[in-house]
Amino acid sequence: MKQRQIASPSSWGELLHYFQEAEPQTKILAGGTDFSVSLRGSTSVTMQFIDITHVKELCFIREEGEYLYIGATTTFTKLEQHPLMRQYGGCLYQAAGRIGSKQIRNMATIGGNIANGAPAADSVVALLALRAEASAYNHNLEHRWIPLSDLLKNFPTDCLLTAIRFPKLHSNACSGFAKVGTRSSVTISQLILSCVFQIGSQNNRIEKAAVALGAVGPHAFLDEETSERLIGELWDQAIVNTLTTCLQETIASAIPGRASLSYKRIAICGLVEDVLSM
């Protein structure tokens, strides 16, 4: 059995040093609740990874201007307990409290949930609806903010994800998160929906919309067509049917012929009602 090589930087400076020196296939460990499962039975494989658990500079939640910033190693327990999340986090705050079990939420991080790239990553769907951006470094330590919707389509192999930011939700915004799985908790979601709407105070019509789906295809995605379609619609009970119809079409085109299609077309009806009742 070959040894895995691990680096455990304790500061931002050390992390950058290790990352710059790292081989391209080096993995980043941030919480590791999914990563540990993936390592089972693979002990004969040589692997290098950088454990960023101890880098305190990557664990934060703060507001700056119109944005909320979250460090990559922030756990879901911290997200569900932080007052700024309750105030401005909307659907992400709701999602954080429903991920896995208490034990999982105490270890799993938002950066890990994104980088792991699972099709049913709960927080990713909420982040897409918030039109979040990811702070990413390459091995040359060049930094850029990448829209999460772009990052998920083609996740760079040499990427160090350090933070997430999204525009703070204000009082005229409505947002929600809902999912369905085989159990009420500690379950892998079979369908996830998250939405953010900005409602005009004068005309009660939708001014901005972002609708995201998870567990429909290889990765979560922002349903731009549906989001566009809803702009200008009156914010009343009829929006339930409009949104449901749009999402049924989206699901049908995302997973044509899949055995789960008929179930998901029905399940989305309940999720739309759940999200809009929040």
Add this chain to the structure above:
Amino acid sequence: MIIQFVLNEKPCQVDISPNTRLLDLLREHLHLTGAKEGCGIGECGACTVIMDGNAVNSCLVRATQIQGKKIITIEGLRQNGEYDRLQEKFVEHGAVQCGFCTPGMILSAKALLMHTPHPTLEEIHRAMEGNLCRCTGYNKILAAVQDAAGHGEGET
């Protein structure tokens, strides 16, 4: 790789392979067999321990991640020959049958009571949702935790 941490209130140093999970470190290297391996993927909670005051699945924690942390296992709850109140209440309420899930159940409850000395039933449900039991049907476990909480468990 040398790791230093505090185990059941005593400083501990081990030289371990990066392949090691916290669960393996406890059971195989330190011979603390209270934490059990059930599913090995974080769904059953039988391997639960407390890390820096929070319940975690030791099957999902790399041993390297506990550097500088404080770990409490079920073996650490017994102080000066006396059982923790939670342990006594589990016995009183008959909340133990085969016993495989019991260390994890008690440590999830302990972590809750360390943060929230008098939790609501809903808070107890949320704290225990990551622990499965296939014998008791949960009612006696929940009753034991409620009883322990009612007696001020976790107060300083």
